[in-house]
Amino acid sequence: MTRIAVKVDGTTYEDEVEPRLLLVHYLRDRLGLTGTPIGCDTSNCGACTVELDGQTVKSCSVLAVQADGGEVTTVQGLAEYGEWHPLQKAFHERHALQCGYCTPGMIMAARDLLRENPSPTSDEVRHALEGNLCRCTGYQNIVRAVVAASGQEAAS
Ligand code: FES
Ligand code: FES
Structure with a gap:
Protein backbone atom coordinates (compact mmCIF):
# COMPACT_ATOMS: atom_id res chain seq x y z
CA MET A 1 0.00 0.00 0.00
CA THR A 2 1.10 3.53 -0.69
CA ARG A 3 0.07 6.63 1.19
CA ILE A 4 -1.26 9.46 -0.95
CA ALA A 5 -2.65 12.93 -0.34
CA VAL A 6 -4.81 14.38 -3.08
CA LYS A 7 -6.97 17.47 -3.25
CA VAL A 8 -10.22 16.63 -5.02
CA ASP A 9 -12.81 19.29 -5.77
CA GLY A 10 -11.33 21.48 -3.06
CA THR A 11 -11.07 18.85 -0.30
CA THR A 12 -7.80 17.15 0.64
CA TYR A 13 -7.94 13.39 1.18
CA GLU A 14 -5.24 11.16 2.62
CA ASP A 15 -5.44 7.44 1.96
CA GLU A 16 -3.54 4.20 1.71
CA VAL A 17 -3.99 2.78 -1.77
CA GLU A 18 -2.81 -0.17 -3.82
CA PRO A 19 -0.17 1.06 -6.27
CA ARG A 20 -2.25 -0.37 -9.14
CA LEU A 21 -5.47 1.42 -8.15
CA LEU A 22 -6.76 3.57 -11.00
CA LEU A 23 -7.64 7.17 -10.29
CA VAL A 24 -11.20 6.67 -11.50
CA HIS A 25 -11.70 3.83 -9.03
CA TYR A 26 -10.20 5.90 -6.25
CA LEU A 27 -12.61 8.74 -7.01
CA ARG A 28 -15.66 6.53 -7.29
CA ASP A 29 -15.08 3.72 -4.83
CA ARG A 30 -13.03 5.39 -2.10
CA LEU A 31 -14.30 8.96 -2.24
CA GLY A 32 -17.82 8.19 -3.44
CA LEU A 33 -17.52 10.72 -6.27
CA THR A 34 -19.62 8.72 -8.69
CA GLY A 35 -20.25 11.72 -10.93
CA THR A 36 -17.23 10.52 -12.90
CA PRO A 37 -18.39 7.40 -14.74
CA ILE A 38 -16.54 4.50 -16.32
CA GLY A 39 -17.70 3.93 -19.87
CA CYS A 40 -15.17 1.47 -21.28
CA ASP A 41 -12.23 -0.73 -20.43
CA THR A 42 -9.99 0.65 -23.11
CA SER A 43 -9.28 4.35 -22.40
CA ASN A 44 -11.37 5.20 -25.44
CA CYS A 45 -14.67 6.74 -24.42
CA GLY A 46 -13.58 9.76 -22.37
CA ALA A 47 -16.48 9.43 -19.91
CA CYS A 48 -14.00 9.39 -17.01
CA THR A 49 -12.30 12.67 -17.95
CA VAL A 50 -11.15 14.84 -15.04
CA GLU A 51 -8.60 17.58 -14.58
CA LEU A 52 -5.33 16.65 -12.84
CA ASP A 53 -2.98 19.51 -12.05
CA GLY A 54 -4.40 21.63 -14.84
CA GLN A 55 -4.32 18.88 -17.47
CA THR A 56 -7.37 17.06 -18.74
CA VAL A 57 -6.83 13.32 -18.32
CA LYS A 58 -8.81 10.13 -18.68
CA SER A 59 -8.88 9.00 -15.08
CA CYS A 60 -9.05 5.34 -16.12
CA SER A 61 -5.60 5.70 -17.60
CA VAL A 62 -3.97 7.30 -14.54
CA LEU A 63 -3.02 5.62 -11.29
CA ALA A 64 -4.20 7.10 -8.03
CA VAL A 65 -0.59 7.25 -6.85
CA GLN A 66 0.21 9.51 -9.80
CA ALA A 67 -2.18 12.06 -8.32
CA ASP A 68 -0.29 12.10 -5.02
CA GLY A 69 0.36 15.69 -4.00
CA GLY A 70 -1.81 16.89 -6.84
CA GLU A 71 -5.14 18.52 -7.40
CA VAL A 72 -8.06 16.89 -9.16
CA THR A 73 -11.22 18.56 -10.38
CA THR A 74 -14.18 16.41 -11.35
CA VAL A 75 -17.46 17.45 -12.88
CA GLN A 76 -18.82 17.52 -9.33
CA GLY A 77 -16.44 20.34 -8.47
CA LEU A 78 -17.59 22.70 -11.20
CA ALA A 79 -20.73 24.15 -9.63
CA GLU A 80 -19.99 27.08 -7.33
CA TYR A 81 -22.20 28.28 -4.53
CA GLY A 82 -25.02 26.10 -5.80
CA GLU A 83 -24.78 27.59 -9.30
CA TRP A 84 -24.08 25.34 -12.26
CA HIS A 85 -21.04 26.00 -14.39
S1 FES B 1 -13.74 4.94 -18.91
FE1 FES B 1 -13.60 5.12 -21.08
S2 FES B 1 -11.87 6.40 -21.35
FE2 FES B 1 -11.97 6.12 -19.22
S1 FES C 1 -23.69 8.48 -24.27
FE1 FES C 1 -25.75 8.86 -23.77
S2 FES C 1 -25.88 11.03 -23.83
FE2 FES C 1 -23.89 10.60 -24.58
Missing part, protein backbone atom coordinates in the same frame (compact mmCIF):
# COMPACT_ATOMS: atom_id res chain seq x y z
CA PRO A 86 -22.00 27.69 -17.71
CA LEU A 87 -21.27 24.43 -19.55
CA GLN A 88 -23.56 22.50 -17.21
CA LYS A 89 -26.30 25.05 -17.83
CA ALA A 90 -25.75 24.99 -21.59
CA PHE A 91 -25.87 21.18 -21.75
CA HIS A 92 -29.12 21.26 -19.80
CA GLU A 93 -30.71 24.02 -21.84
CA ARG A 94 -29.56 22.72 -25.25
CA HIS A 95 -30.63 19.12 -24.61
CA ALA A 96 -27.05 18.00 -25.06
CA LEU A 97 -27.56 14.71 -23.28
CA GLN A 98 -29.81 11.71 -23.32
CA CYS A 99 -28.55 8.93 -21.06
CA GLY A 100 -25.97 11.36 -19.66
CA TYR A 101 -23.22 8.80 -19.42
CA CYS A 102 -20.79 10.76 -21.57
CA THR A 103 -21.78 14.15 -20.15
CA PRO A 104 -19.25 14.54 -17.31
CA GLY A 105 -16.38 13.78 -19.65
CA MET A 106 -17.79 16.00 -22.40
CA ILE A 107 -18.11 18.89 -19.99
CA MET A 108 -14.60 18.45 -18.61
CA ALA A 109 -13.11 18.24 -22.12
CA ALA A 110 -15.16 21.24 -23.28
CA ARG A 111 -14.02 23.23 -20.26
CA ASP A 112 -10.44 22.55 -21.23
CA LEU A 113 -11.17 23.71 -24.78
CA LEU A 114 -12.81 26.96 -23.66
CA ARG A 115 -9.84 27.80 -21.48
CA GLU A 116 -7.52 27.37 -24.45
CA ASN A 117 -9.88 28.83 -27.03
CA PRO A 118 -12.71 30.92 -25.55
CA SER A 119 -14.45 31.37 -28.92
CA PRO A 120 -14.27 28.04 -30.73
CA THR A 121 -16.03 27.32 -33.99
CA SER A 122 -18.27 24.28 -34.25
CA ASP A 123 -15.48 22.47 -36.08
CA GLU A 124 -13.02 23.30 -33.34
CA VAL A 125 -15.45 21.97 -30.74
CA ARG A 126 -15.87 18.75 -32.70
CA HIS A 127 -12.11 18.37 -33.00
CA ALA A 128 -11.56 19.02 -29.27
CA LEU A 129 -14.17 16.44 -28.30
CA GLU A 130 -12.88 13.72 -30.62
CA GLY A 131 -11.65 11.71 -27.62
CA ASN A 132 -15.11 11.67 -26.04
CA LEU A 133 -17.71 9.28 -27.38
CA CYS A 134 -21.47 9.66 -27.18
CA ARG A 135 -23.74 6.81 -28.16
CA CYS A 136 -26.98 8.76 -27.95
CA THR A 137 -27.05 12.34 -29.17
CA GLY A 138 -25.37 12.39 -32.54
CA TYR A 139 -23.15 15.17 -31.09
CA GLN A 140 -25.04 18.08 -32.71
CA ASN A 141 -26.54 19.41 -29.50
CA ILE A 142 -23.31 18.85 -27.61
CA VAL A 143 -21.48 21.06 -30.10
CA ARG A 144 -24.26 23.65 -29.89
CA ALA A 145 -24.10 23.63 -26.10
CA VAL A 146 -20.36 24.22 -26.04
CA VAL A 147 -20.63 27.05 -28.54
CA ALA A 148 -23.50 28.53 -26.51
CA ALA A 149 -21.48 28.28 -23.30
CA SER A 150 -18.70 30.21 -24.99
CA GLY A 151 -21.15 33.09 -25.37
CA GLN A 152 -21.52 32.82 -29.14
CA GLU A 153 -25.01 31.46 -29.37
CA ALA A 154 -25.64 33.10 -32.73
CA ALA A 155 -22.65 31.30 -34.20
CA SER A 156 -24.02 27.87 -33.40
